[in-house]
Amino acid sequence: DGGITQSPKYLFRKEGQNVTLSCEQNLNHDAMYWYRQDPGQGLRLIYYSQIVNDFQKGDIAEGYSVSREKKESFPLTVTSAQKNPTAFYLCASTRRSTEAFFGQGTRLTVV
Amino acid sequence: GQQLNQSPQSMFIQEGEDVSMNCTSSSIFNTWLWYKQDPGEGPVLLIALYKAGELTSNGRLTAQFGITRKDSFLNISASIPSDVGIYFCAGRYNNNDMRFGAGTRLTVKP
Numbered sequence: 001d002g003g004i005t006q007s008p009k010y011l012f013r014k015e016g017q018n019v020t021l022s023c024e025q026n027l028n029h030d031a032m033y034w035y036r037q038d039p040g041q042g043l044r045l046i047y048y049s050q051i052v053n054d055f056q057k058g059d060i061a062e063g064y065s066v067s068r069e070k071k072e073s074f075p076l077t078v079t080s081a082q083k084n085p086t087a088f089y090l091c092a093s094t095r096r097s098t099e100a101f102f103g104q105g106t107r108l109t110v111v
Numbered sequence: 112g113q114q115l116n117q118s119p120q121s122m123f124i125q126e127g128e129d130v131s132m133n134c135t136s137s138s139i140f141n142t143w144l145w146y147k148q149d150p151g152e153g154p155v156l157l158i159a160l161y162k163a164g165e166l167t168s169n170g171r172l173t174a175q176f177g178i179t180r181k182d183s184f185l186n187i188s189a190s191i192p193s194d195v196g197i198y199f200c201a202g203r204y205n206n207n208d209m210r211f212g213a214g215t216r217l218t219v220k221p
Contacts, residue, residue: 043211048209088151094209
């Protein structure tokens with residue numbers, strides 16, 4: 001079945017560590033997005049990519065990095081520069097000008 | 112970036128009642144999307160709107176793309192307990208980034 005898969009579902013990070021969240025889609029979608037969601041809040045855009053080897057910062061890109069080496073994959077790295085990384089992270093993908101589909105999310109907790 | 116204002120922030124209704132929520136923007140969009148999110152899960156698409164003035168239904172859900180392209184509403188008729196969740200609107204302009212409202216948290220009392 002086609003879909004978008006995020007892993008892991010739960011992730012624990014120690015202070016000062018970098019961690020990478022995986023997002024893979026087999027929908028042949030061009031664009032991919034990363035959002036952050038805090039409790040009781042909406043979705044804030046971190047990064048998005050419209051084509052391979054190209055990506056743009058969203059509203060809260062500081063402390064995060066991404067890559068888009070393959071159409072199917074858009075991993076997000078939460079670096080040690082992100083001072084408050086505990087949140088629910090959502091990845092989405094979409095074709096041109098059509099609706100976006102979301103993964104199941106990754107809950108990151110700093111311990 | 113473009114801002115979406117979604118209201119109301121939360122709603123507490125009785126089972127069987129109708130629900131209405133809306134989103135407004137300072138910028139125009141080419142696409143309006145409505146999603147529902149259950150706790151700990153990713154949002155699931157409910158309705159997609161692609162043309163100004165478009166009115167689309169999906170079962171008990173009806174959504175409209177405002178004629179000015181700066182607003183959209185979602186109605187849920189005859190609410191049931193499984194309608195509980197957070198509803199988000201989202202707007203897209205061409206291939207630019209997709210922006211979300213802050214969400215409407217719906218509680219349905221049996």
